[in-house]
Amino acid sequence: MTTPPASGARADRTAGPMVKAEAVHKRFGRIEVLKGIDLEVGRKEVMCLLGPSGSGKSTFLRCINHLEKVDAGRLYVDGELVGYRQAGNKLYELREREIARKRAEIGMVFQRFNLFPHMTALANVTEAPVRVKGESKGEATERGRALLERVGLGDRVGTYPSQLSGGQQQRVAIARALAMRPKLMLFDEPTSALDPELVGDVLDVMRQLAEDGMTMVVVTHEIGFAREVGDWLVFMDEGVVVEVGPPREVLSNPQHRRTQAFLSKVL
Amino acid sequence: MTEPPAVGAEELKVIPIRHWGRWVAAVVLLALLGVAIYGMAQAPVDYASIPTYLHSDVILQGLWGTIVISVTAQALGIILGIIFAIMRLSKNPVVTSIAWLYIWFFRGTPVIVQLLIWFNLSIYVHTVSIPIPFTHMYLFHESMNDFMTPFMAALLGLGLNEGAYMAEIVRAGIISVEEGQTEAALSIGMTRLQTMRRVILPQAMRVIVPPTGNEFINMLKTSSLASVTTYNELFRSAESISSAKLNPIETLFTISIWYLVLTSIATIAQYYIERRFARGSSRDLPETPIQRLRRNLFTWRRPKIPNTSTHTAVALSGVTR
Ligand SMILES: Nc1ncnc2c1ncn2[C@@H]1O[C@H](COP(=O)(O)OP(=O)(O)OP(=O)(O)O)[C@@H](O)[C@H]1O
Numbered sequence: 001m002t003t004p005p006a007s008g009a010r011a012d013r014t015a016g017p018m019v020k021a022e023a024v025h026k027r028f029g030r031i032e033v034l035k036g037i038d039l040e041v042g043r044k045e046v047m048c049l050l051g052p053s054g055s056g057k058s059t060f061l062r063c064i065n066h067l068e069k070v071d072a073g074r075l076y077v078d079g080e081l082v083g084y085r086q087a088g089n090k091l092y093e094l095r096e097r098e099i100a101r102k103r104a105e106i107g108m109v110f111q112r113f114n115l116f117p118h119m120t121a122l123a124n125v126t127e128a129p130v131r132v133k134g135e136s137k138g139e140a141t142e143r144g145r146a147l148l149e150r151v152g153l154g155d156r157v158g159t160y161p162s163q164l165s166g167g168q169q170q171r172v173a174i175a176r177a178l179a180m181r182p183k184l185m186l187f188d189e190p191t192s193a194l195d196p197e198l199v200g201d202v203l204d205v206m207r208q209l210a211e212d213g214m215t216m217v218v219v220t221h222e223i224g225f226a227r228e229v230g231d232w233l234v235f236m237d238e239g240v241v242v243e244v245g246p247p248r249e250v251l252s253n254p255q256h257r258r259t260q261a262f263l264s265k266v267l
Numbered sequence: 268m269t270e271p272p273a274v275g276a277e278e279l280k281v282i283p284i285r286h287w288g289r290w291v292a293a294v295v296l297l298a299l300l301g302v303a304i305y306g307m308a309q310a311p312v313d314y315a316s317i318p319t320y321l322h323s324d325v326i327l328q329g330l331w332g333t334i335v336i337s338v339t340a341q342a343l344g345i346i347l348g349i350i351f352a353i354m355r356l357s358k359n360p361v362v363t364s365i366a367w368l369y370i371w372f373f374r375g376t377p378v379i380v381q382l383l384i385w386f387n388l389s390i391y392v393h394t395v396s397i398p399i400p401f402t403h404m405y406l407f408h409e410s411m412n413d414f415m416t417p418f419m420a421a422l423l424g425l426g427l428n429e430g431a432y433m434a435e436i437v438r439a440g441i442i443s444v445e446e447g448q449t450e451a452a453l454s455i456g457m458t459r460l461q462t463m464r465r466v467i468l469p470q471a472m473r474v475i476v477p478p479t480g481n482e483f484i485n486m487l488k489t490s491s492l493a494s495v496t497t498y499n500e501l502f503r504s505a506e507s508i509s510s511a512k513l514n515p516i517e518t519l520f521t522i523s524i525w526y527l528v529l530t531s532i533a534t535i536a537q538y539y540i541e542r543r544f545a546r547g548s549s550r551d552l553p554e555t556p557i558q559r560l561r562r563n564l565f566t567w568r569r570p571k572i573p574n575t576s577t578h579t580a581v582a583l584s585g586v587t588r
């Protein structure tokens with residue numbers, strides 16, 4: 001897996017940011033959903049996104065792994081432009097295979113888990129390593145078991161998603177993403193669909209992942225998680241970044257009125 | 268749940284409702300059935316000849332022909348159905364229009380007309396060939412008479428028609444799979460094709476399989492229309508016997524028996540295939556009739572209590588969740 005973080009500070013900015021957004025715009029038809037997002041996520045950092053419904057959090061996350069195409073602005077992951085190749089002053093759209101290869105390096109976890117219901121937990125986890133990376137079945141199975149063990153589901157390898165609780169499904173989904181050895185993990189409200197008593201297990205797995213040095217962008221309404229684990233807290237509203245800062249500062253002393261109004265509702 | 272209350276149940280005598288209406292209906296229907304059977308038995312039909320016809324060479328050849336054309340035409344239909352369903356869901360308007368046109372034509376004209384068109388094509392078209400561009404060579408070159416055999420005409424007629432129906436069935440299956448499945452598959456680095464093959468189609472199968480079973484049962488019967496292309500199947504065998512022996516009823520009864528055998532086998536196969544594709548979608552698959560039979564044969568006493576109680580526990584936890 002990723003190397004353990006250097007003692008002390010988790011941030012490692014020597015090699016440039018992991019994610020860099022410059023004036024990212026996105027529209028659906030006539031509505032502009034992202035109106036110029038500028039953000040940077042350093043290596044091994046955890047950035048939490050907060051904001052009211054419809055503010056464009058999911059859309060921004062989906063732009064990062066090119067599930068949505070950016071309309072204007074630049075988005076870089078690990079120093080490379082997302083979805084395009086730049087030659088001179090021209091941008092060339094990447095082919096599907098190249099896009100798929102880049103997506104394989106970015107893990108994504110969804111609000112509704114989106115596990116493959118016709119595959120067992122283990123098969124969900126080994127599918128991409130075998131089909132996308134071409135790993136051998138034996139190798140992938142061994143690692144898949146280890147990953148399920150790591151998210152606390154070592155005894156559920158042969159279980160189908162419909163026989164797992166929501167919290168267990170989400171942890172399988174995290175293991176599935178980790179199986180590709182991603183350099184970046186995106187979480188879109190990973191605990192919003194869970195019963196309150198199941199939230200903790202998932203957050204524990206995510207916290208452990210952050211401690212192991214994974215770079216993460218997390219859309220969440222779990223303020224406690226954002227405060228403890230996040231390096232940055234971003235407050236978005238109506239397609240713009242209203243406020244960015246270390247979580248404790250933003251939470252205890254929000255600068256912008258819109259942030260204050262939102263926080264007073266969720267805290 | 269449906270059990271009577273335990274307390275004091277042994278002291279009370281339960282008098283069930285008497286369903287007089289059901290008895291009357293049953294008696295009337297049985298009487299009508301008896302009259303029908305008696306009428307059939309009195310008719311001048313040579314029933315004794317039917318068992319001989321059943322395994323006569325001509326009929327068995329026809330039976331084999333029916334099986335071959337039904338299976339191949341259905342297979343062609345499924346392949347075309349998948350292709351045209353994916354084409355209809357394409358973002359390219361030319362591709363979707365062509366798929367739409369195909370479905371419109373082949374679903375909109377009678378099968379018997381399509382069969383006769385293929386059959387008669389050799390009168391108007393003399394060769395079929397696929398030339399290699401800029402050369403004088405051919406990838407495929409044959410005279411239409413050799414190419415359009417009765418089997419080929421039957422296969423194209425039935426298969427292309429079936430493809431149009433299957434396209435709609437497959438399309439319904441594909442769009443029944445949540446969008447989130449595609450996103451999850453793409454996010455782990457799968458291509459669109461891999462996503463379709465590994466994630467979408469296997470799940471779409473649950474929606475696709477039941478109507479496909481019905482399509483195949485229909486195909487077993489519709490294949491009788493292939494007789495117009497002089498393809499040798501059950502119906503044509505029956506006709507050839509009856510025109511020689513002038514006994515249409517006996518031969519028609521004979522092939523009806525074979526059609527019933529085929530459709531019954533297909534129905535049983537459909538049941539098992541549906542079970543197979545329900546995997547992962549329901550918590551507890553019910554026992555198959557054979558499993559139930561086997562259990563009843565080999566366990567003389569009632570099933571063990573712990574066994575049933577775990578079953579109820581699973582069912583209950585399913586309900587409460
Ligand atoms: N595929 C789409 N087509 C059209 N409009 C879309 C599409 N996806 C999102 N939108 C719109 O874009 C806006 C932002 O959506 P987005 O899902 O990014 O919000 P969000 O911040 O994640 O909200 P939530 O907290 O409810 O998940 C919404 O108004 C939504 O209706």
Ligand SMILES: [Mg+2]
Pocket residue numbers: 057058059188189
């Ligand atoms: Mg969202």
